[in-house]
Structure formats: C-alpha cells, structure tokens
Amino acid sequence: MSFGPHLFLALLEGTVTAFVLALTALGLSLVFGVMRIVNVAHGEFFMLGAVLAWVCASLVGTPVAGFLFALIVAPLIVGALALAADRLVLRRIDYHPEGTIVATIGLLYIIQQAVLTLYGPEARPVTPPVYFTLTFPWFGYSGYKLVVAAISASLLGATWWLLAHTRLGLYMRAAQQDLEMAQAFGVPARRVYAMVFALGAMLAAVAGVLVVPIQQAHYLMGLDPLLLSFIVVIIGGLGSVKGTLVAAFVVGISDGIVSVFFSPTLAKIVATLLVAAVLVVRPGGLFGEERA
Amino acid sequence: MNGHAARRVLTLHLGVIVLLFLAQFALPDYHHTNVARIMVLAAYALGYNILLGYTGLMSLGHAMFFAAGMYGAGLPVYYLGFGAAGALVTGVAAGMLLAALFGLVALRTSGVSFLIVSLMFAQAFYLASLYFNEITLGDQGFSLSGNLAPLELGGASLGFHEPALKYNAALLLFTACFLLSLGLRLSPIGRVLIAIRENEERTRLFGYDSMRYKLLALVLSGGLAAAAGATYALLFSYVGSTFASILFSIYPLLWRLLGGVGTILGPLVGTGLMFYLVDIASGITSAYLLVVGVVLVVLILWFPQGIMGTLRAKWLPWLP
Numbered sequence: 054m055s056f057g058p059h060l061f062l063a064l065l066e067g068t069v070t071a072f073v074l075a076l077t078a079l080g081l082s083l084v085f086g087v088m089r090i091v092n093v094a095h096g097e098f099f100m101l102g103a104v105l106a107w108v109c110a111s112l113v114g115t116p117v118a119g120f121l122f123a124l125i126v127a128p129l130i131v132g133a134l135a136l137a138a139d140r141l142v143l144r145r146i147d148y149h150p151e152g153t154i155v156a157t158i159g160l161l162y163i164i165q166q167a168v169l170t171l172y173g174p175e176a177r178p179v180t181p182p183v184y185f186t187l188t189f190p191w192f193g194y195s196g197y198k199l200v201v202a203a204i205s206a207s208l209l210g211a212t213w214w215l216l217a218h219t220r221l222g223l224y225m226r227a228a229q230q231d232l233e234m235a236q237a238f239g240v241p242a243r244r245v246y247a248m249v250f251a252l253g254a255m256l257a258a259v260a261g262v263l264v265v266p267i268q269q270a271h272y273l274m275g276l277d278p279l280l281l282s283f284i285v286v287i288i289g290g291l292g293s294v295k296g297t298l299v300a301a302f303v304v305g306i307s308d309g310i311v312s313v314f315f316s317p318t319l320a321k322i323v324a325t326l327l328v329a330a331v332l333v334v335r336p337g338g339l340f341g342e343e344r345a
Numbered sequence: 346m347n348g349h350a351a352r353r354v355l356t357l358h359l360g361v362i363v364l365l366f367l368a369q370f371a372l373p374d375y376h377h378t379n380v381a382r383i384m385v386l387a388a389y390a391l392g393y394n395i396l397l398g399y400t401g402l403m404s405l406g407h408a409m410f411f412a413a414g415m416y417g418a419g420l421p422v423y424y425l426g427f428g429a430a431g432a433l434v435t436g437v438a439a440g441m442l443l444a445a446l447f448g449l450v451a452l453r454t455s456g457v458s459f460l461i462v463s464l465m466f467a468q469a470f471y472l473a474s475l476y477f478n479e480i481t482l483g484d485q486g487f488s489l490s491g492n493l494a495p496l497e498l499g500g501a502s503l504g505f506h507e508p509a510l511k512y513n514a515a516l517l518l519f520t521a522c523f524l525l526s527l528g529l530r531l532s533p534i535g536r537v538l539i540a541i542r543e544n545e546e547r548t549r550l551f552g553y554d555s556m557r558y559k560l561l562a563l564v565l566s567g568g569l570a571a572a573a574g575a576t577y578a579l580l581f582s583y584v585g586s587t588f589a590s591i592l593f594s595i596y597p598l599l600w601r602l603l604g605g606v607g608t609i610l611g612p613l614v615g616t617g618l619m620f621y622l623v624d625i626a627s628g629i630t631s632a633y634l635l636v637v638g639v640v641l642v643v644l645i646l647w648f649p650q651g652i653m654g655t656l657r658a659k660w661l662p663w664l665p
C-alpha cells in the first residue's frame with residue numbers, strides 16, 4: 054500500500070478514535086468545569102461500560118438487541134453508581150480538590166479490583182451489532198467503526214443541546230461561571246453536582262459500550278482513555294467544552310497517524326510531548342480561561 | 346521551638362533510628378528483608394513529601410524519578426560494569442536531571458493541572474521504558490546479581506546478597522533522607538517553601554522568586570526519590586518498568602496520607618503499615634489492590650490527617 058491510501062487509513066482510524074475520545078473527555082471536562090474536581094476514576098466508568106456491554110451481549114441473544122440493550126442499560130447502571138459515589142464520598146468531603154483526587158483514586162482501585170474479582174482477568178470480545186465492510190480501492194474498512202463515529206457525533210450533539218437549551222444545562226453553565234451567584238438565584242447546587250457527575254460517568258460508559266466490539270472488554274482497559282482524556286482536557290483548557298472537542302480531534306487524529314505509521318506506544322508518548330508544547334506556549338490550554 | 350521541646354523531638358527521632366538499627370538483631374529472616382525494603386520505600390515517601398508537604402504541589406508522577414534512579418543506577422552496572430558507589434551517583438544524577446527538566450515545563454502550571462501533567466509525564470516515561478525494551482528489557486526487567494561487584498569496606502569484601510548489608514545500607518539511606526527532611530524543615534529554605542505553600546502571591550511579594558524555590562524543592566524531591574530507586578535496584582538486584590507504572594506514583598501519596606500529613610515520621614509509619622497490609626492481602630486474593638482503594642477512601646473520609654497526624658492532633662501537639 055502506498056503513502057496516500059496509508060494516510061487515508063490513518064485519518065479514518067484517527068477520526069473514529071477522536072469521536073470516542075471526545076465523548077469520554079467531554080464527560081471529564083464537564084465534571085471539571087462545573088464541579089472543579091478531577092475524577093481519576095473516569096476511565097473505570099469507561100471500563101464498566103465496556104464490561105457491562107459484554108454482560109448485556111451474553112444475556113441477550115442477537116448482537117443488535119444486545120448492543121441496543123447495553124446502550125441503554127450500561128449508562129444507567131454506571132450513572133447510578135456515580136450518583137452513589139457522589140452522595141457517599143464526594144459530597145461528604147465537600148468536593149475538596151485534592152481530597153477528591155485521593156478519593157477517586159481509591160474508587161478507581163475499588164471498581165477495577167471488583168471487576169477483576171467478579172468478571173475475571175480475561176479480555177472478552179463482543180460481536181459487532183452490524184457487520185459490513187466498506188470497500189475502498191486499496192483496503193476494506195469495518196463499517197461498524199463508522200457507526201461508532203455516527204453515534205458518538207449524535208451524542209455529542211445531544212450533550213451540546215442539553216447544555217444550551219435545557220434548564221439543567223442552564224444551571225450547569227451558571228454553576229460553572231459563578232457558583233455563589235448561581236446559588237443566590239436558586240440553582241440547586243447539590244442536585245446539579247450530582248447530575249453532572251452522573252452525566253460525566255454516563256458519557257464515559259457509552260464510549261465504553263461503543264468501543265467493545267472493536268477492542269474487547271478487560272478490567273484494565275480504563276487507563277488509556279483516562280490518560281488520553283487528561284491530555285485532551287489539558288490541551289483544550291480545563292473546563293472548556295469547545296476546547297475539549299477541538300483537542301479531541303487534534304489528539305485523536307495525530308494518534309491515528311502515529312499509530313498507523315509508527316507504533317501505538319510512540320503515539321502516546323508523542324501526545325504527551327504535545328501537551329508539554331502547549332503548556333510552554335499557553336499554560337492555560339488552547340481555550341482555557343485563566344484561572345488560579 | 347524552645348530547648349525542651351527541641352530535645353524531645355530530637356530524642357524521639359534519633360530513638361526511632363536506633364530502634365531500627367537494633368531491630369535487625371531481633372527480626373526473623375522474612376521480616377528482616379521486609380523492613381529493609383520498607384526503609385528504602387520510606388525514603389522514597391520522604392522524597393515525595395518534600396514536594397507535597399513543603400510546597401503543596403501534589404504530584405502523581407514520582408514513579409518516574411524513582412525509576413530514573415533505578416535505571417540510572419542499574420543500566421551502568423548492567424552494561425558498563427559500574428560499582429555500587431558510581432551507580433548511586435549516576436542514579437541520583439539521572440533523577441535530579443529529569444526533575445529539573447520536568448520542572449521547567451510542568452511548574453508553569455499549578456494545582457490540578459500540575460497533578461495531571463505529572464501523571465502524564467510519568468506515563469510517557471513508563472511507556473518509553475517499554476518502547477526502548479532492547480535496552481531496558483521492558484517489564485521483564487533485568488537482574489543485577491553477577492554484575493555488581495561486592496562492596497570493599499576497610500579490607501572486608503561485602504556481597505550485595507548479604508542480608509546485613511541490605512539492612513544497614515537501607516537504614517543508612519533512610520537516616521540520610523530523614524535527617525535531610527528534618528534539616529530542611531528547620532532551615533530558612535524550608536520556611537520559604539512552607540510560605541509558598543501557604544500563600545505563593547505573598548511570598549513573591551516579599552521578593553522571593555517562588556519559581557526557583559519550587560524548582561529546588563522538585564529537584565530535591567526527585568533526587569531523594571531517585572536515591573531510593575537506585576538503592577532499591579542495588580540492594581534487591583532488580584530493575585524493571587513496573588516501578589515506573591502509575592501505581593508506584595500513587596503509593597507514596599498513599600503512604601504519606603496513611604502515615605500522617607505534614608509529619609516527618611508519617612512516611613515511615615505509613616509505608617510500613619501499607620507494605621504489610623498489601624503483603625497480607627496478596628496472600629488471600631489476587632485482587633489485593635482493593636485494599637489500596639478501600640484504605641484511600643476510608644482515610645479521606647474519616648482520617649484525613651493520617652495516623653501520626655491524628656496522634657498529633659489528639660495527644661502529641663509537639664510532633665513535627
């Protein structure tokens with residue numbers, strides 16, 4: 054295969070990666086933006102989504118039904134778990150920034166090791182709900198990956214609509230801009246925080262469900278999406294939704310290109326150096342508001 | 346601090362060192378090696394504490410400094426036939442150099458961003474140690490036994506497999522880091538660092554270049570972590586990329602938190618307790634890291650001051 058088609062393949066792979074990454078990172082970014090906390094367990098919500106997708110697929114007979122079932126059930130379960138974590142842990146330490154980090158590291162190990170105990174150390178595949186190949190003159194490409202990109206895009210759109218046009222979205226934006234003022238105007242901060250934490254976790258879980266047919270479900274799979282989301286959120290500027298989306302595409306597509314032409318490991322190293330470069334030029338990230 | 350209190354503090358801390366020295370004659374073999382390991386790891390925790398405890402910068406990437414010390418010491422021994430002393434120097438130098446380079450970029454951020462950036466750089470370091478596996482031998486690692494010449498000390502030749510050498514070298518490292526921490530705490534530099542933690546803007550207003558002090562703290566912290574990594578490699582004769590993984594960045598945070606925030610003895614207590622907790626749990630289940638998670642959540646919910654911190658708050662207000 055010559056350079057041109059190779060590059061085309063890399064761009065395709067990168068775009069699919071970028072959509073899934075955007076979904077995962079948006080969850081992390083919303084949680085940080087509104088609640089001003091870093092959720093280190095975010096990757097585990099992604100992993101739970103993937104593992105639950107496997108469970109759903111093995112409960113329901115046909116791949117399509119199993120996939121649709123997982124797409125609804127997995128985020129609900131993960132969202133409920135996030136609500137519980139918010140209520141039992143995060144609220145009790147008053148969302149203290151560093152305390153939250155320690156607590157969510159704890160949560161990371163609790164979730165991860167619980168999955169190891171209940172689900173086991175194996176990587177398990179899930180059959181894609183649709184199976185067709187897009188035939189290009191140079192190579193065939195899995196149609197399911199394009200379905201992933203399409204679903205991700207519509208969910209990103211739905212989240213944007215939620216932020217821009219619903220009452221919850223208004224509350225979220227108000228809490229992000231000025232929490233005290235928002236509370237003075239009657240925004241129920243605790244409920245908004247709980248909803249945002251659950252929403253962030255659900256976005257990660259959906260991304261997990263979408264990715265299983267490509268990647269297999271494994272109890273350690275949460276680390277990579279976590280680190281990539283961190284990279285995206287730092288480059289885009291902590292708390293900026295627009296920045297998160299732009300950065301997801303920069304990181305996803307460069308990851309695709311370096312992965313196809315060199316190696317996935319090198320791609321991750323390059324992404325990190327990209328962060329260093331951004332920080333040298335703009336410590337607040339590309340779209341970050343200057344915040345102490 | 347008045348003379349009486351100072352004497353009490355000194356007695357307590359020297360007493361701990363003496364007790365550790367005497368313990369080697371009483372401990373059974375298994376625990377003998379464990380305590381040696383704990384002392385080296387506690388030195389790592391002390392190094393970590395310099396950054397977090399004094400300047401308030403929370404890092405989730407100290408495994409890269411520990412591992413830099415490890416590779417900085419292990420690779421010259423393995424490939425170039427360095428002796429222990431030379432290897433220790435190259436190990437510490439590698440860690441300090443890495444810390445300085447990292448600091449120049451990462452100290453442009455603060456708070457949560459610094460934490461994420463440190464986590465990512467450590468991960469890049471870890472991935473690099475896997476990527477260059479022709480040199481580092483990746484996560485399989487390599488053993489130093491057979492490559493490391495015995496230590497010549499006053500005519501006697503001491504092999505690194507000797508338990509007594511392991512124990513006392515570990516104790517020496519721990520004592521050095523311990524005294525350095527205590528000294529830093531009481532020195533003018535230590536006061537500036539604490540001032541930065543409390544209020545960076547105001548410290549800058551007083552004319553202190555806070556960036557330079559933070560870089561100094563980071564280099565010192567990375568240097569101690571690297572010294573611990575280098576010693577670990579030399580004493581326990583193994584170098585592998587597992588020690589660069591995220592878990593090894595989280596451990597010192599956990600040890601320090603468990604032992605007691607802002608105390609000098611805390612890291613030792615926390616490291617020892619956690620070491621045995623993990624040791625016991627891994628005998629029962631393969632999901633032993635569950636213990637790490639549960640301890641973290643329990644600590645942050647009910648004992649945010651850790652063991653020594655709670656002791657200090659309740660009974661021993663003079664504990665440094």
